[in-house]
Amino acid sequence: MPRAHDNAPGSGGAYWMLIPAVAFTVILIGLPFLYTIYLSLHQFVFGKDALFNAGRNYLLMLQDRLFWNGLWVTLLLYLISLALQMAFGLYLGMLLDRSVWGRGLLRTILISPFVMPSVVVGMMWLVILDPSIGAANYLLESLALPRSTWLASPLLVVPTIALIDTWQWTPFVALIILGGMQVLPIEPYEAASIDGARRWQTFWYITLPLLRPAMITAATLRSVDLLRFFDTIYITTQGGPSNASTTLNIYAFRVGFEFFDIGYASAQMITLLAIVFGAVMAFTQLRRHTL
Amino acid sequence: MRSAGSKRLSTLLTYAQFVLVSLVIVVPVAWMLAASFKTSAEVTAYPPRLLFRPTLANYTRLFATTPFLEYTRNSLIVAGVSTALGLLLAVPAAYAVSWYRITWPATLTLAARMAPGTLFLLPWYIMFSNLGLIGSHWTLILTHTVITMPLVLWVMMSFFDAIPREVLESALIDGCSASAALLRVAVPLVRPGIVVSTILAFVFAWNYFLFALVLSGFSSKTLPVAAFNFIGEGATNWGGLMAAAVLIALPPLILAFGVQRWLVHGLTFGAVKG
Numbered sequence: 001m002p003r004a005h006d007n008a009p010g011s012g013g014a015y016w017m018l019i020p021a022v023a024f025t026v027i028l029i030g031l032p033f034l035y036t037i038y039l040s041l042h043q044f045v046f047g048k049d050a051l052f053n054a055g056r057n058y059l060l061m062l063q064d065r066l067f068w069n070g071l072w073v074t075l076l077l078y079l080i081s082l083a084l085q086m087a088f089g090l091y092l093g094m095l096l097d098r099s100v101w102g103r104g105l106l107r108t109i110l111i112s113p114f115v116m117p118s119v120v121v122g123m124m125w126l127v128i129l130d131p132s133i134g135a136a137n138y139l140l141e142s143l144a145l146p147r148s149t150w151l152a153s154p155l156l157v158v159p160t161i162a163l164i165d166t167w168q169w170t171p172f173v174a175l176i177i178l179g180g181m182q183v184l185p186i187e188p189y190e191a192a193s194i195d196g197a198r199r200w201q202t203f204w205y206i207t208l209p210l211l212r213p214a215m216i217t218a219a220t221l222r223s224v225d226l227l228r229f230f231d232t233i234y235i236t237t238q239g240g241p242s243n244a245s246t247t248l249n250i251y252a253f254r255v256g257f258e259f260f261d262i263g264y265a266s267a268q269m270i271t272l273l274a275i276v277f278g279a280v281m282a283f284t285q286l287r288r289h290t291l
Numbered sequence: 292m293r294s295a296g297s298k299r300l301s302t303l304l305t306y307a308q309f310v311l312v313s314l315v316i317v318v319p320v321a322w323m324l325a326a327s328f329k330t331s332a333e334v335t336a337y338p339p340r341l342l343f344r345p346t347l348a349n350y351t352r353l354f355a356t357t358p359f360l361e362y363t364r365n366s367l368i369v370a371g372v373s374t375a376l377g378l379l380l381a382v383p384a385a386y387a388v389s390w391y392r393i394t395w396p397a398t399l400t401l402a403a404r405m406a407p408g409t410l411f412l413l414p415w416y417i418m419f420s421n422l423g424l425i426g427s428h429w430t431l432i433l434t435h436t437v438i439t440m441p442l443v444l445w446v447m448m449s450f451f452d453a454i455p456r457e458v459l460e461s462a463l464i465d466g467c468s469a470s471a472a473l474l475r476v477a478v479p480l481v482r483p484g485i486v487v488s489t490i491l492a493f494v495f496a497w498n499y500f501l502f503a504l505v506l507s508g509f510s511s512k513t514l515p516v517a518a519f520n521f522i523g524e525g526a527t528n529w530g531g532l533m534a535a536a537v538l539i540a541l542p543p544l545i546l547a548f549g550v551q552r553w554l555v556h557g558l559t560f561g562a563v564k565g
Contacts, residue, residue, distance in 0.1 A: 013469035014390050017383035021440060022396060024380050028437055029403045032414035039413065092312060098305050109313055111554055112320065115547035117498035119515040120540040123522060124323040127529055133337045135322060171316070175555045221559060228407040231500050235519055253409045257505060262413055269410040276405050 040266035050263070057267035067268065069243055070251035073158060074275075077247060078226045080162040081169075085222055086215065088170045093177025093214075094207070110171035118168075122235030125164045126151070151237050154244035161245060164232055169225075173218045180214025212290045220283040227276045248272045327533035334529045349534035359535070361510075362517040369431045369503070369513055370496040376432065377439030377492050378485070385447035386473050390459070397448065400441035408501045411437070416505060426508020434502045439492035446491060446557045450484030451477060487553040494543040514539045 040057055042050035061067045096103065096110075113121070129136050129150040137147040150160045188206045197205070230249045233239060239246035239254065246254075249272060256265030326334050328345035353359050388396050411434075419430045454477060462476045463469070478485070503513040512520075518535050521528075547554055 014383075014387040014473070017387040017469070017473070018396055021380040021384035021444065022399070024436065024440065025396075025399055025403065028415075028433060029406075029411065032411045032418070033406065035414040035417075036410055095305070095308055095312065100302070100305055100309065102309065106309055106313060108548055108551060109316055111547055111551050112544055113316060114558075115494060115498075115543045115554070116320075116540045117500065117515050117543065119500055119518045120323075120536040123518065123532055123536045124319055126522065127326060127334075127533065128319055128322060133335050133339070135339045138338050167315070167319070172555070172558065176559060179555065217559060224405055228409075230407070230409065234504075235500070235522070249407050249409055252407075253412075256409070256413050257416075262417075266410075266413060269407055269413070273406050273410060276407070280405060 036266045037270060039263055040270050042263050044262040046260060057264045060264060061267060066243060066251055070246055070248040073245060074227060074247040077158050077162055077229055080159060081165050081226050082219065082222055084162060084166040085170050085173050086219060089173025089218060090177055092170060092174035093181060096174060096178045097181040113168045114172045118231035119235055121168050122232050126236055152241060154241050157237060157245045161233055169222060173222065176218040177211060177214050180211045184210050213287065216283055216287045220280060223279045224276055227279060323533050324537055326530060327537045329530050331528065331530050349530040353531055353534050362512055362514045365511050366497060366514040368428055369435055370493050372432045373435035373439050373496045374489055374492040376436045377443045378489060381440045381443035382447055383473060385444050386451050386477055389448050389451035397444060400444055404441060412505050425506060426511055428511050430506050431503055431511055434506060435496045435499060438499055439496050442492050442495060442557055443488040446488040447484055450481040454480050487550045490546045490550045491557045494546050497543055
């Protein structure tokens with residue numbers, strides 16, 4: 001019963017150890033967050049007093065074509081990337097679970113994409129996907145397929161960025177799935193084997209439902225990052241061509257740091273945070289109902 | 292029951308898939324590495340050349356024509372000090388969280404993880420401008436601690452949780468203060484955890500792009516931001532770009548391989564064991 005004497009004198013005395021970390025979080029995260037809410041309700045220009053404008057920043061969003069474009073790009077990129085990463089991640093995680101020689105080596109290789117700085121990943125794919133001299137087009141030509149303009153095409157830029165992100169983050173999803181595979185109970189499989197279940201039946205009716213918690217964990221973490229997608233886009237296309245890859249986060253960043261419309265940018269960022277928060281809540285609910 | 296022949300075939304198919312997956316991951320990285328050793332004529336040659344005479348020219352030119360060493364020094368300072376600060380803040384906090392079995396401080400840092408980094412950038416920019424600190428190393432160190440501290444907290448929590456409670460209780464009964472119990476009893480027991488969280492925190496602070504993009508100045512520019520600027524300046528010098536990319540990616544790759552078991556654990560906030 002360790003709880004019993006937590007309040008007794010001299011038995012803990014460690015509460016103060018939380019103070020530095022909590023104080024840091026309040027000063028660098030809590031206060032800036034509240035300040036962003038304040039800014040989002042004001043018209044703010046550097047060097048001038050903030051003018052309260054009663055939610056006009058939020059109303060402005062509704063009429064802003066680029067805001068809706070940002071929302072659309074964000075959701076499109078999110079859905080394509082999440083679908084690809086979950087599907088490939090599930091496949092790869094299950095592949096990794098098979099006991100073969102060299103599994104440790106593959107695990108080592110697998111972590112490299114997501115520990116590389118996103119700047120490096122972006123630069124690497126910029127060179128490979130270059131429309132005129134890139135290796136990707138050479139590969140297409142060797143397979144007798146038409147060349148593509150990849151990141152320079154308004155139509156293909158979102159799927160291309162989704163592919164880059166899938167290259168970088170599928171291994172991460174796979175390692176989470178692998179973690180789930182390693183704690184699977186053995187009994188349902190024995191029962192299925194006795195009942196003469198086919199492989200796809202075992203997968204569909206046993207493995208998949210048992211892996212749901214791991215899949216929801218992976219989907220939650222990827223959702224948080226994908227809905228705030230910034231780095232790879234800013235590095236490769238800066239939102240172009242003609243805003244075809246301008247996600248909400250990219251748009252809010254540009255409104256804030258290129259057009260210096262701080263109030264409006266803040267309102268967009270609060271909206272984006274609400275979207276991310278909503279997605280996390282939805283997955284938390286989903287998780288609660290599966291356990 | 293499957294026959295021996297079909298079993299051999301399925302093993303073969305498994306290996307084939309392993310090779311295919313490895314190729315998808317390795318080939319782009321190998322391509323970047325190869326390009327960094329090519330002359331500019333070879334980098335832009337079409338069809339791309341697989342065979343070439345490797346040269347170190349891109350690397351030597353990188354150091355000769357750009358302040359690459361200075362960017363490296365900035366990155367080392369920012370990642371190194373923010374890692375140290377993260378440890379200083381989060382190790383005692385993780386100990387307290389683990390000892391009292393409370394969750395709210397950890398949840399608090401998780402909430403911070405959800406917010407878009409851009410959301411903090413505007414207030415930070417205004418805050419640090421008012422303090423006259425834009426462009427100073429301290430601005431970057433403090434903001435990158437927002438990355439390192441939660442990481443250390445989550446990794447250390449599970450290490451502290453693994454210490455048998457009796458060990459700490461007997462230290463306290465022997466008259467140790469809480470800080471002595473942490474420093475003399477707990478910390479020596481979680482030394483591997485401190486190594487792991489130091490490495491993870493350093494890697495992710497080293498890689499982080501967005502904060503330095505806005506908050507770094509001429510003399511505090513970190514490697515990712517410098518590399519990003521190279522893209523704009525030197526679209527023609529791809530060999531040089533790739534050389535910079537290789538050098539920037541090397542430290543995180545080497546460090547992460549050493550702690551790969553803990554990597555996923557740290558990144559999933561403990562949801563997945565190593």
